Amino acid sequence: MSELKRIGIIGGGQLGKMMILDGKRYGYYIVTLDPTKDCPSHAISDEHIIAAFDDVDAIRELANKVDVITYEFEHIHVEILKELEKEGHAIYPTPESLAIIQNKFSQKKTLLENGVPVPDFHQVKEISDIHRIGKSFGYPMMLKSCTGGYDGKGNFLIKNAEEVQTAYEQLGSGKRPLMIERFVNFDKEISVLACRGIDGDLAVYPVGENKHINSILDETAVPANLSDKATKKAMAMATEVMNIFHGVGMFCVELFVTKDEKLYVNEVAPRPHNSGHYTIEACLTSQFENHIRAIAGLPLGDVTLRTPVVMKNLLGEATGTSKVLGLSKACQVSKSKVHLYGKKEVKLHRKMGHITAIGSTVEEARAAAELAFSKIKIIKEE
Incomplete structure (x- = not known):
């Protein structure tokens, strides 16, 4: 290389x-x-x-x-x-690993077969399967499209048996492969980024704590508010996932954490991830640089966290030609950085940019991120 x-x-x-x-x-x-x-x-x-x-x-x-x-x-x-x-x-990552991961059912099946804790799940072939599994799992439970879903699209939280028909119809009435997952009553959602080089060298980033709104990532805070034991377990599980999929390049492992700090893998993404944007400002080597290094055969960079950090997504607030309001004011906020993606078309809830802020504590970083966030909007041009 x-x-x-x-x-x-x-x-x-x-x-x-x-x-x-x-x-x-x-x-x-x-x-x-x-x-x-x-x-x-x-x-x-x-x-x-x-x-x-x-x-x-x-x-x-x-x-x-x-x-x-x-x-x-x-x-x-x-x-x-x-x-x-x-x-x-x-x-890279290899087509073999992509083929497994891009189907959520085969992804979960592979993880389970290799001893990685995941929520209980079942394949759905017809609507009667959902009713049958509902009697076993109880409600709520999550119906998912096995392929093509992102940012909550392709998911339906079924709260009771009366919602089964609606959920089934909204996710294609069986035209796409479906699966059911037992709902995990989680206390926190976290993610761990990991990168492997072609030579097998592995770098695991600090654990990030994620907050979602309407199934779209709103905030990532690092370091996560976890015990040392749970932090080490999460990083070990990310390493295990990299070994299972023979990962080369960046992978993101999203996990649920329960109140008693049991960990379950929710999803794996074979690429840089939204929850890893904080690495640009807060780590010695960002997820993007390490991905390039990995696929190019270069040694991986140090992933040490330099400072507590909070990242907030900037989502579109309308649909049309995009217009940014308040950039100058947002840029005045100390210890924060604005990233705009340059998308010409804004859509409601579309990811249009993000803000990263650092501080001596996560709370200080969050205050700066939220202040900068309050100054900027991405709307449609009138």
């Missing part, structure tokens, strides 16, 4: 953009594949192939232009990636 010069990224959103910013510091030539002409990555990509994520010919074109391929989200055409890997193209 020492001769690597060109990196291909499938996906031109904010995660791809932040990968590119670190890739360019190392002098790499970046080719992006994304169907949106003015996607966040467009302005800083050396080349942009404008094509659908399931366009086999376009993905092959990307492969022929670069030395290694990576991706910024899971919902892509994995079979062509498997073909390309067999032909000798380098792809």
Whole structure:
């Protein structure tokens, strides 16, 4: 990998953009594949192939232009990636791990078979399965699409038997594969970022504590408010997940923590993650830099936390052409940084940017993040 010069990224959103910013510091030539002409990555990509994520010919074109391929989200055409890997193209994380992870049922099944604690789950083939499992699990319980879901899309919390029909219809009436999970009465949601290099070197980031609103990440605070025992257990579970999936590059392991500090893996993402944005300001090496280092065959960077930190997402407040209000005022808040993704179209609850703030304590960092957050809005242009 020492001769690597060109990196291909499938996906031109904010995660791809932040990968590119670190890739360019190392002098790499970046080719992006994304169907949106003015996607966040467009302005800083050396080349942009404008094509659908399931366009086999376009993905092959990307492969022929670069030395290694990576991706910024899971919902892509994995079979062509498997073909390309067999032909000798380098792809990280591997298509084999992506194929398992992009289906939530196979992901959970693999974790369970390898002894990783997960919420109880069952496959759903018809609506009668939901009623039957409801008698066993009790309500509430979570109905999930096995593929394609994100930010709460593809999930339905079924509170009682009367909601089964609605939930089943809203998630496609069986046209997509479905699964049911026992509801975990969690006390906290946490995530652990881990990165492995091609040589097997592993770096595990500090544990982040996450707060969601309407199933969309609102805030990540680091370090998480956990006991030393639970913190070590979470980091050990992330290492275990990396070993199970033979991970290369960044992975994020999201977990539930109960009041008695039992831990259950909720989901695994084979890529940099929203809950890892804090690493840009607060760690010696960000998740994006380490992802680039990993897939390029470079040694991984130190992931030591330099300071307590809080990250807050900036979500769209309307639908239309995007307009930012209050950037100057937000930038006046000491110890905070504003990141805007450059999305031309704003949508209600769409991730448009984030704010990171540091402090001597998490509480101090949160106060700065919330102050900066209160100054800025992303609305539609009138």
